[in-house]
Amino acid sequence: MSTDQDRTLRALFSARDDDWEEWRSALSAAFAARGLKVDLSRSFADPAEVDAIIYAPTGPVKDFTPYVNVGLVQSLWAGVERIVGDRTLTQPLARMVDPGLRQSMVEWCLGWVLRFHLGMDNYRQDGVWRHRVVPPLASDRHVVIAGMGELGGAVAGMLASVGFRVTGWSASGRGGGGSVDGVEMLAGDALPLALSRADFLITLLPDTPGTRGLLNESTLAMLPKGAVILNPGRGPLISDDALLAALDSGHVRHAVLDVFRTEPLPPEHPFWHHPAVTVTPHIAAETKPSTASTVVAENLVRLRDGQPFLHLVDRDRGY
Incomplete structure (x- = not known):
């Protein structure tokens, strides 16, 4: 049978x-x-x-x-x-x-946050003893993760375990990643509050009509001066022109971008040549x-x- x-x-x-x-x-x-x-x-x-x-x-x-x-x-x-x-x-x-993609995303986000948190590029090998250039503790930094699905939840958990203060934001305030120890969840209309906290902003939202252009001139202005943006999520989440303007003014200190509206990113695109942009070729997680x-x-x-x-x-x- x-x-x-x-x-x-x-x-x-x-x-x-x-x-x-x-x-x-x-x-x-x-x-x-x-x-x-x-x-x-x-x-x-x-x-x-x-x-x-x-x-x-x-x-x-x-x-x-x-x-x-x-x-x-x-x-x-x-x-x-x-x-x-x-x-x-x-x-x-x-x-x-x-699970392998999730681990790759966690490692990419952790690595880039630590690079800028620790100021790894401050110590040029030029014979100058910069002993007063000392990074703060992770607990003195606030990381905001926009998009708390499976990937966002995993990234949030890792960063919280290192000691960063972490806030997650999603439209619903729930997210597929579930509750994460040590991570505060904000929802919908609380986006301005979330952005106002972000020493580091990591965008892991899906590409939907409601998320396209979420980071624009208005919302980028809500970030603290000197914030660092990491986008391994989706290229259309960010207005390219608005981000370039925020970088030029110094309001955003640096952007590490792994995804773009057009891929491969055209060689003539300003992101390739901007001193405050790091381009990685869609390799954060595969x-x-x-x-x-x-x-x-x-x-x-x-x-x-x-x-x-x-x-x-x-x-x-x-x-």
Whole structure:
């Protein structure tokens, strides 16, 4: 007598061709560890045979209409702004919350905060003994994190554990990261209060109509003079022109930017040449096949067993 556990799922891998070998190996290992039977392929003759699509926007699937029996589209990316508005996508969509990506984001944010907190660039190797240039303690600095989902919550917890005073802000005041020890949560209309505290501002909000241009001339002026901005979230969160003006005036001391409205960032863009901007090429956090495959496997188990999916996207909220 067969059971659901005996069922073989057909999973279509739709991402870049050069991702296939690494992902195939990692996914196969994760499926085997969970006792999942999966026919994993880059193509199936009949789209109606497919049970799940393992998806990245860089892959070949652009029209989801033929996949009438797909019970899950599992994104390999944390951000879903490039797919959530697709009218052909009516199947359940899950975003990727990867433990490896989360750890990468924590390390990137911690590293850059510590660089500016400790003033690591103050000690030029020029023979001058700058013994009075001493950084304060972390407890003398306030870090504000705009966006308290899984990534924001993890970053907040790490910075609080080091001793920084940390405030989290989200539209709802809750955030998918849950409550974090030592972190005060603010919501919605309290954004001016949150910004007014920020010696360091880290933006980890999703790209939605409500967050685009959130940091503009008006809101940047709410920051304390000399604030440092770190944006590893989404490029459209910040008005480029407003940020450049705030940097030119000295109101914002420095901006470390990992994401941009246009990527790759064009060589002629002022960010490349501004002395108070550090550009990193969208490397703060990337999905790691070795850890993300366990998330894919868990959701395919849930698909097989008829259980609720992890990290299901709310289409109305856009993430």
